[in-house]
Amino acid sequence: MAVAVSILPSQQLDALNDAYRRAVSRRRLRLALSAMVFLGVLLVAAVGAEVNLTTLFTYFGNFVSYFDRIFTLDDGHRVWTNIPEWFWGFKKWIKLLGETLLISYVGTLAGMLVAFCLNFLAAENTSPAPWVRFTVRRLLEFARTVPGIVFALIFVIAFGLGPVAGVLAIALHSSGALGKLFSEVVENADMKPVEGVRATGASWLSCMRFAVLPQVIAGFSSYTLLRFEINVREASVMGFVGAGGIGQELVVAIRKFYYSDVSAILVMIVVTVFLIDIGTGWLRGRLFGAEART
Amino acid sequence: MSFQETPDQAQLRERYPHIFNRPMSARLATPVVLLLAVAVFIFGLVDLDFSPSRILAGLSQLGWIARLMLPPDPGSSLPIYLKALGETLSIAVLGTTLAACTAFPVSLLAARNVIPSAIFRFPVRRLFDTIRGVDTLIWALVWINVVGLGPFAGVLAIAVSDFGALGKLFSEAMESADRKQVEGVRAAGGNALHEIRFGLLPQVLPVIAGQVLYFIESNTRSATIIGIVGAGGIGLQLAEQIRVLEWQKVSFLILMILVAVAAIDWISNRLRFAIIGRRAVA
Numbered sequence: 159m160a161v162a163v164s165i166l167p168s169q170q171l172d173a174l175n176d177a178y179r180r181a182v183s184r185r186r187l188r189l190a191l192s193a194m195v196f197l198g199v200l201l202v203a204a205v206g207a208e209v210n211l212t213t214l215f216t217y218f219g220n221f222v223s224y225f226d227r228i229f230t231l232d233d234g235h236r237v238w239t240n241i242p243e244w245f246w247g248f249k250k251w252i253k254l255l256g257e258t259l260l261i262s263y264v265g266t267l268a269g270m271l272v273a274f275c276l277n278f279l280a281a282e283n284t285s286p287a288p289w290v291r292f293t294v295r296r297l298l299e300f301a302r303t304v305p306g307i308v309f310a311l312i313f314v315i316a317f318g319l320g321p322v323a324g325v326l327a328i329a330l331h332s333s334g335a336l337g338k339l340f341s342e343v344v345e346n347a348d349m350k351p352v353e354g355v356r357a358t359g360a361s362w363l364s365c366m367r368f369a370v371l372p373q374v375i376a377g378f379s380s381y382t383l384l385r386f387e388i389n390v391r392e393a394s395v396m397g398f399v400g401a402g403g404i405g406q407e408l409v410v411a412i413r414k415f416y417y418s419d420v421s422a423i424l425v426m427i428v429v430t431v432f433l434i435d436i437g438t439g440w441l442r443g444r445l446f447g448a449e450a451r452t
Numbered sequence: 453m454s455f456q457e458t459p460d461q462a463q464l465r466e467r468y469p470h471i472f473n474r475p476m477s478a479r480l481a482t483p484v485v486l487l488l489a490v491a492v493f494i495f496g497l498v499d500l501d502f503s504p505s506r507i508l509a510g511l512s513q514l515g516w517i518a519r520l521m522l523p524p525d526p527g528s529s530l531p532i533y534l535k536a537l538g539e540t541l542s543i544a545v546l547g548t549t550l551a552a553c554t555a556f557p558v559s560l561l562a563a564r565n566v567i568p569s570a571i572f573r574f575p576v577r578r579l580f581d582t583i584r585g586v587d588t589l590i591w592a593l594v595w596i597n598v599v600g601l602g603p604f605a606g607v608l609a610i611a612v613s614d615f616g617a618l619g620k621l622f623s624e625a626m627e628s629a630d631r632k633q634v635e636g637v638r639a640a641g642g643n644a645l646h647e648i649r650f651g652l653l654p655q656v657l658p659v660i661a662g663q664v665l666y667f668i669e670s671n672t673r674s675a676t677i678i679g680i681v682g683a684g685g686i687g688l689q690l691a692e693q694i695r696v697l698e699w700q701k702v703s704f705l706i707l708m709i710l711v712a713v714a715a716i717d718w719i720s721n722r723l724r725f726a727i728i729g730r731r732a733v734a
Binding site: 199200202203204205206207208209210213214217218220221224257260261263264267300303304305307308311312313315316317318320321322325391392394395398399402408409412413415424427428431432 | 489492493495496497499500501502506507509510511513514517538539541542543545546549581582585586587589590593594595597598599600602603604606607608673674676677680681684687690691694697702706709710713714
């Protein structure tokens with residue numbers, strides 16, 4: 159099959175080529191400039207973070223051999239050749255892991271309750287007054303921005319060492335994060351049912367209960383389940399600052415170079431996180447259909 | 453005008469059997485699940501040593517601390533704190549960039565439309581999942597063992613833990629890319645590398661840039677806390693001041709973090725809009 163490709167006369171072609179080059183060169187210049195700015199930022203950051211490539215090159219072998227070491231038992235064999243020896247503290251660790259899960263469960267639920275009470279006040283369409291909305295929003299923002307573990311550090315001093323501090327820290331941080339998401343869900347709700355309920359002479363509370371809640375409850379539960387997943391990870395490190403859970407054992411094992419213990423605890427944490435992820439994913443699918451699974 | 457007569461209940465029952473005669477199991481499901489959730493919650497409260505007296509004592513202690521925090525005051529260590537804040541921002545930017553640069557080539561292996569066979573995809577995906585399952589703080593502890601205390605360990609910790617998260621997001625972005633451009637490049641005689649460069653990359657690059665910016669933002673938060681285990685940045689100062697109970701300095705440091713996070717949020721939002729346009733974000 160013959161294909162005829164028509165070629166424009168050279169005069170016309172030159173003009174077009176010129177225009178193309180001009181258009182592209184401006185874009186390329188902008189790209190090069192932003193790349194240079196980005197590289198400059200990186201360079202400043204590298205100096206600021208005391209990046210030392212020689213250290214990295216000298217000790218990178220340590221990083222690889224660290225994993226070699228944590229998968230070796232004291233007697234020099236690989237850990238999986240002697241499972242009972244590897245998981246010698248299984249009973250203690252599984253109990254602490256259970257505590258970690260309990261911390262995240264109680265923390266998530268408590269945070270959810272607080273967020274649930276506050277979010278109707280923070281959402282644009284349901285808030286009773288602008289000043290209430292402003293105050294509640296700032297409060298939620300504060301709770302969300304300060305990392306959970308910073309709250310835990312402070313709570314450990316106020317409430318004493320132990321899981322109570324961890325639960326409260328997770329609850330406070332979750333209430334901030336969930337409060338924002340919840341209020342966004344409420345803002346997307348249809349306001350017609352609210353008008354309908356208000357037309358019957360119902361109070362603000364009844365409006366929320368009978369008009370808004372049925373629309374938003376699915377979104378709320380989905381976000382809460384997601385938050386639970388995140389909080390399981392968070393609770394696994396709460397022990398680093400003495401706020402309960404498996405983190406305490408892990409930090410001791412890492413700091414004191416109990417190599418095989420480190421890998422055993424890490425394996426248990428990773429498996430737990432996997433199971434929780436799969437479990438909540440399945441639950442979300444069951445509750446809200448396949449489209450909510452992602 | 454006449455009011456409609458209230459329909460007879462028996463008549464209603466007959467007309468809407470699916471509302472009035474729901475099976476017992478469906479009716480019981482919600483209360484049972486709720487009851488179970490509350491029971492586990494109460495069991496948790498008891499098992500984790502919650503008691504009213506402890507909460508009250510803690511709250512009064514907390515109130516005392518809050519009073520000591522006011523007014524926020526850096527004392528004479530403002531320059532140190534500013535340097536620590538700079539360190540934190542550096543850790544976030546550098547760690548995320550490093551993660552993005554390493555995650556991108558590996559994520560190609562995990563994308564179904566780039567490499568159809570599952571030989572690479574399955575292990576690479578599991579690798580991403582495993583790395584994501586381990587918290588940044590744990591990675592920081594591991595890197596401290598390797599390169600010593602300091603912000604460099606923080607950079608590497610953020611880089612490793614984000615490698616897992618970004619790798620997953622990148623490969624998902626690639627899989628949702630349109631196949632038509634790739635087929636067009638192949639039809640014009642391009643090889644596999646050309647397909648990626650001219651068919652795939654222009655589609656996924658804006659998405660990836662947006663995600664990287666978002667991660668820089670969220671890593672500013674993570675970078676503030678990895679200092680708690682000794683990996684540099686403002687978290688180190690914060691943890692120290694909390695331990696020595698210098699509450700005015702603590703509140704000042706928290707304020708600094710809040711301001712810095714808000715500033716980074718603002719900048720990265722502007723950049724994101726500039727890269728992918730306002731509509732794509734919303």
